[in-house]
Amino acid sequence: MLDFVLNGQAMQVPFPEPNQSILNWLRTDLGLMGSKEGCATGDCGACTVVIGDIQKDGQVRYQAVNGCITLANTLQGRHLLTVEGVGSKDTLHPCQQVMVDHHGTQCGYCTPGFVMSLFAGHCNGLDAQAMSAALGGNLCRCTGYTTIRDAATELAAKPCVMPFDPAEVQGALQQVKADSAANASASPAFVIPRTIEQAVTAINRYPDYKLVAGGTDLLVEMNVFHRRYPGFIWLGGIEGMQQIEENAEVVRFGAGVTFNQLMQWSASQSAPLHALLDRVAANQVRNQGTLGGNIVNASPVGDMPPVLLALDASIELTSAEGVRQMPLSDFFLGYRQTALQQGELLTAVIVPRAALARPLFIHKISKRWEDDIASTLLVLSAKVADAGRLTDIHIGLGGMAAIPCRATHTEQWLQQADVLAISSDELLTELGRDVQPMSDARASAQYRAGVTATLLKRGLKQLCSEVQKGGLSHA
Numbered sequence: 001m002l003d004f005v006l007n008g009q010a011m012q013v014p015f016p017e018p019n020q021s022i023l024n025w026l027r028t029d030l031g032l033m034g035s036k037e038g039c040a041t042g043d044c045g046a047c048t049v050v051i052g053d054i055q056k057d058g059q060v061r062y063q064a065v066n067g068c069i070t071l072a073n074t075l076q077g078r079h080l081l082t083v084e085g086v087g088s089k090d091t092l093h094p095c096q097q098v099m100v101d102h103h104g105t106q107c108g109y110c111t112p113g114f115v116m117s118l119f120a121g122h123c124n125g126l127d128a129q130a131m132s133a134a135l136g137g138n139l140c141r142c143t144g145y146t147t148i149r150d151a152a153t154e155l156a157a158k159p160c161v162m163p164f165d166p167a168e169v170q171g172a173l174q175q176v177k178a179d180s181a182a183n184a185s186a187s188p189a190f191v192i193p194r195t196i197e198q199a200v201t202a203i204n205r206y207p208d209y210k211l212v213a214g215g216t217d218l219l220v221e222m223n224v225f226h227r228r229y230p231g232f233i234w235l236g237g238i239e240g241m242q243q244i245e246e247n248a249e250v251v252r253f254g255a256g257v258t259f260n261q262l263m264q265w266s267a268s269q270s271a272p273l274h275a276l277l278d279r280v281a282a283n284q285v286r287n288q289g290t291l292g293g294n295i296v297n298a299s300p301v302g303d304m305p306p307v308l309l310a311l312d313a314s315i316e317l318t319s320a321e322g323v324r325q326m327p328l329s330d331f332f333l334g335y336r337q338t339a340l341q342q343g344e345l346l347t348a349v350i351v352p353r354a355a356l357a358r359p360l361f362i363h364k365i366s367k368r369w370e371d372d373i374a375s376t377l378l379v380l381s382a383k384v385a386d387a388g389r390l391t392d393i394h395i396g397l398g399g400m401a402a403i404p405c406r407a408t409h410t411e412q413w414l415q416q417a418d419v420l421a422i423s424s425d426e427l428l429t430e431l432g433r434d435v436q437p438m439s440d441a442r443a444s445a446q447y448r449a450g451v452t453a454t455l456l457k458r459g460l461k462q463l464c465s466e467v468q469k470g471g472l473s474h475a
Contacts, residue, residue, distance in 0.1 A: 002187075003176045004075040005052075006030075007085025008164025010172040015187035016072035019228045021219060023047045023067035026082060034083035034112045035067050038139065040223040042066040042216060042285050043371070045138030048113035050120045052079035054173040056239075060166070063260075063287040064120035064134070069219035070288065071212065073190040074234055077176040079169055083112035086119055086163050094158050095119045098151040106142035114138050114148060117283070118155055128156040136370065137282025189231035196240055196347055200320055202233045204343050209233050211345070213256055214288035216281070217297055241292070241347055251356065253349045255292025262291060272362045273307060279364060282371050292346045295328070298336045298403070300438070301374050305332070305404035306396030307362065310379040311355040316348035317341075325350070332403035358383055358392060361459035365399075365451055367442070374399045375443040376452050380459040388420040388464060395456070400435045400448055407434040410456075419460040428453035 001012040016025045026032040026049075038046035047067040052060040060079060087093035092100065095118040105111040114135065121134040131152040140148060191206065193199035203211070209231040212218055221227055235241060241256035244265055253262075259280055266274040280303050281289060294304045295315065305328070313328045320343060328349070331339050340346065361380040366372040377398035382390040393414050395407040410430045414422075431453055437445040 002073065002076055003179070004077065005079040005169055005172050005176075007081055008079075008169055010176075015190065018071070018073060018187065018189040018231055019222065020072045021068055021223070022049060022070045022072045022075065022080070025072040026067065032082055032084050035116075036109055036112060037068055038109070038113075040068045041220045042069040042137075042281075043139070044110070045113040045117065045282070045284060046110050048116040048138065048284055050081040050116050051075070052081065052169070052173070054170065054177055058170065058174065060170055060173060062120055062123050064117045064137075064284050065287055066137070066216075066284045068223065069216055069285075071190075071215060071219070071232065071234070073187060073192075073232070074215075074236055076192055076237075077173065079173060081116070081119070081164075083115055086115060093119070093163055094161055095122055095155055098155045098158075099148070102147045102151040102154065104144060104148040104151040106140075106144050110138060110140050110142075114140070118152060121152070122155055122158075123160050123162065125160070126156060128153040131156045134283045137284040191231070191233045192237045193233065193235070194237050194239075196238060196318055196345070199233065199235060199238060199345055200318060200343070203345060204320060206231055206233065207342070211235065211296075213290040213293045214258065214285075215293075216285050216289040217293065217299075235292075235345075249353055251351045251353065253291055253351070255290065255295075255346045255348055257291045259286035259289050259291070259294075270356070270360060272360045276303065276307070276362045276364060279366075279370050279372075291349055295331070295349070296338065296340065296346050298332055298338050300335065300402055300404060301377070301399045301442075302404060303364070303374065303377065303398070306377050306379045306398035308349060308351065308396070309404060309406050310360070310381040310394040310396035311351050312394065313355075314350045315346060316350065317344045318347045319344040323347075329406055332405070335402035355381065355394075358394075359463050361462055363455045363459065365443075365455070373442065376400060376448045376455075378452055378455040378459065380456065380463065382463055384464055388418040390414060390419055390460065390463065397435060397452065399442070400437050400452060402438065405435055407431055409433045414460070420464055422457065422460070424450075424453045424457050427456050431456070 002015050036046040038044035048064050049067045050062050050064050052062045054060050087096045095115050099105055117135050117138050121131045132149050191202045193202050210229040211233050213235045241254040243254045245252040263277045294302045308328050314325050315328050317324050358381045364377045365375045379396035382393040385391050393411045395411055398404050413430050437448040439445040
């Protein structure tokens with residue numbers, strides 16, 4: 001049986017079918033029709049629900065997620081809150097009442113998703129500006145954004161109201177967590193390891209099961225292409241893969257660290273990285289999408305690999321035979337192909353402190369500024385020796401070829417050059433020795449090559465000029 005809490009009530013229900021999303025399960029099995037399907041890809045937010053996870057300190061942390069791209073069995077030991085549990089037709093919750101008061105609903109299709117995003121932001125104490133930003137993953141096709149933002153602003157000034165007994169929910173989740181501490185399965189076809197060791201055992205025992213962490217890409221493929229799998233190994237229950245550990249030499253990011261965790265860390269560590277992460281997907285996706293998933297997915301347009309390549313990152317791969325490390329630059333072998341061997345699991349990403357100390361320039365080109373895939377992504381990390389001279393140059397490229405890559409030839413060439421005197425045409429020639437750009441629906445090869453050379457020239461100039469003035473934010 002699936003043990004979880006639904007809208008404040010402890011539940012035990014038969015295991016959902018392994019391939020079923022939370023959204024489909026709510027509507028077809030539980031008869032809760034409030035959450036809607038708009039896109040089935042995590043873009044519109046009509047399916048937004050809120051999930052609460054009990055933390056080490058015993059408190060429950062709530063986050064908005066897309067129900068359409070979250071597997072239902074991941075609810076084991078968690079609190080699921082839907083729009084039906086926020087208020088009733090007789091008593092509206094404040095996050096619903098402000099929508100009514102400000103006329104924030106028109107056709108109403110998107111309204112349940114907006115309400116759930118408002119609820120999550122409100123119970124996390126967001127101010128008006130942050131609350132508005134948290135609505136970035138919700139689409140209103142009737143274009144009622146001004147009134148919805150007005151509703152969010154008013155809500156931010158109100159005290160948080162929980163539509164359930166927090167103590168009862170906390171106790172129920174603690175009990176489920178205690179009962180399942182040694183359990184590595186939600187159902188025979190949905191394994192939930194609690195440790196890395198359990199995960200490695202499960203990978204070897206069920207070699208045909210699909211590994212899933214955030215699932216924000218996998219579930220899109222399942223919804224769009226109707227792919228189905230015999231079973232899953234969900235890595236979201238492994239606390240040891242969700243930590244960021246720092247010492248004097250390195251920063252170790254667990255592979256299960258989410259994009260929003262990275263955003264929180266980068267806010268005080270790297271302004272350029274924080275600015276990039278703010279453009280990655282939307283709040284609901286960043287709450288679930290993981291660093292490890294972004295790497296293992298091996299997409300040529302993944303946002304983090306070019307950054308990590310420019311920061312000399314290495315990765316930690318764990319199997320029954322032990323742990324091995326390799327430079328991230330050796331991990332990508334071809335389009336969607338990696339050096340990950342059978343039975344191995346990516347468990348951590350390690351970044352040297354020395355690399356994080358270098359000035360960093362990041363620029364992403366996409367058709368939309370936010371919540372879009374890159375046409376090309378340039379990352380430049382280097383030390384400034386003197387005016388026009390850079391050393392320890394690292395260039396990470398995304399969206400240019402079948403794999404994220406380093407521009408190693410260009411790096412070496414730049415070491416000997418006066419970077420302030422270099423033209424874009426010269427950079428275009430040298431970059432051509434490193435990578436042959438691809439053409440696809442997002443951009444032509446010619447466009448990618450030209451814009452990347454222009455961005456690199458801009459980055460070189462910025463690193464030199466801003467460091468001289470002391471105004472460039474370091475990583």
